[in-house]
Amino acid sequence: MNCLLCADVHLKEAEKAYCLFVLNELVFLCEREKCGALFFAGDVFDSRPDAEALRGDFRACLDRLSPDVRVFFLPGNHEELRASGMPALESLDFGRARLLSEKPFSFEVLDGSSELLALPFQKDYSDYRSWEVPPKTGALRILLAHGTVPGITYTGPEEDDDGGVLDADIFAYFGADLAALGHLHGHSVTAFGKTCVAYPGSARVWREGEAGPRQVLVFSTDKMPPRPRPLALAAAGEYRVVPVYAAPGGDLRGPDEKEMAGWKAADWLRLEVSGVVEDEVPVMDALREMQAGLKKKFRRVTQSAENLSVLQGISSHPLARRFLEKWEKDAGRYSASGDAYFLARLKGLAAIKEILEGKK
């Protein structure tokens, strides 16, 4: 049986159209790959109110799957967010999706050759040795969970610090062949002992910095060891850092039509303006104008001016003027993409600024 594993879809009412676009693609890929099971490894919804608001759309989308496809919905930490005063997750109708919320685990035989051990998100899993998990009988045991694994995956500062730490020994202790995981939004497939530890990564761009294609994993329960294969989600778009170069006088050079040709409406652009300028105010005005224009074409456009520095008189100083004259004459020596050319101006002016400020 082929299976599709996805995680961290974070369906959110405020971004409904985009989120459902991604969910539709998940369903499409599940059908195309002839999958018999679809696993959601936590954070299907961005919060409990989002689960309540979007469950009907979620149900309707899943109804488009072939009748024999089984859908499993493991709750993550986000299903618990803003949950006070909201209905219990178990009281909401998720249609075809079977909610695996039983703590500390639930267990079932999937088909003749595989079995599923599901661990919904818990702050603490440390008593796992006291759980009465049935001994492994199938050829393939899938452990579905939502959390971080110290020593295997990077658990740096950008991830939520809200518990959910899975001791890697859990996988060996329960004889898991495949740990199908959510929570970390980066993609990784790692061998750990006899277990393949697989994070598809977030199925959509959820926050700043989630670069690279968003993916799901496809694997077969008939093959040992399981080798999950990533598939990119076109509907999710990509997070792109877009350099914007400010001239000393304030003119901005942003992405041109040619560069943007391959970008999608679902993309999230982060405009990073850099330069040594006379005055910050007109630069920021121009940047916001560029941002507003791009917002009409792309899902989200954010900006940063961390690499912008101000030095009054930079463009009229003789040293800077000589440098800029030479820089302008050198235009033809640089490639069409232009980044190196504009970076040369940035580096040159930054060095001159240091000299003028007496740092060198």
Ligand SMILES: [Mn+2]
């Ligand atoms: Mn998440």
